[in-house]
Amino acid sequence: MRIGELAERAEVTPRTVRYYESIGLIPAGEREGTGQHHYPEQTILRLRKIEQLKNLGLSLDEIRNVIELYFSDASGVRAKQKVLTILRAHLEDADKRLVAMQQFRTDLKSHIKRFERWMAEQKRR
Amino acid sequence: MRIGELAERAEVTPRTVRYYESIGLIPAGEREGTGQHHYPEQTILRLRKIEQLKNLGLSLDEIRNVIELYFSDASGVRAKQKVLTILRAHLEDADKRLVAMQQFRTDLKSHIKRFERWMAEQKRR
């Protein structure tokens, strides 16, 4: 698969693919002598996972620190232990974000209710 | 209150205050002839609310579109109705973010468990 198809199927631009490649977010496609890059199917999944993590508010830099966990079969206890540490940290982070989110949601709802009551008041007159 | 105190009490830099003022995120402090700006207490709350919204992933541009809702006593049904519409949209948005967050959390946990089981396996040998 060349860069055009990859980009389209992953819903990003070729520029984005090249950029990610340049910063080591995705493995460089094979250059079979001709100069053109060729990518395996898995790269699509990888690009989509990156998108997902971006939507969670992670920077590309942060993503680079965890993306491997999703695609590498880390062998060796050492590696797995490192992975575990990182995952746990991210879980903690996610939990904090969740709490903030939920607080925001609650605030929003109370604001909405306040307004709705006010509107109802007016109507009754 | 001058800019130094305001910045300190809101835990931002004076630069940030001036920047927000320049893009209309906070009302410009009164310039009583001398050239210096003076801000009311409320501006502190406003800066803190901005921080909160930023932490939820809103851009300053998006924040500008909603910050008034927290501090203006929108009078008139029209205004309140507009406010309501915006608030509801943001609630929907927050809900989506929440779902994505929770999914991410779930994924993380299953990843962690997988690793933990693997580690336990190794130990038993």
Add this chain to the structure above:
DNA sequence: TGCAAACATGACGTAAACGTCATGTTCATG
């Protein structure tokens, strides 16, 4: 009144995440 600390304003700098040319090569189709 002297003077350091605080303030105002303008300009330039910065990091992230690409977009947008420009130029040259490779692919694939009539």
Add this chain to the structure above:
DNA sequence: CATGAACATGACGTTTACGTCATGTTTGCA
């Protein structure tokens, strides 16, 4: 084999959210 579409690479541009300097004015205190 001609030629338009796709690709490669490099360089410069862009937006966001400020940081950092430089220069000049104001405050507040000894």
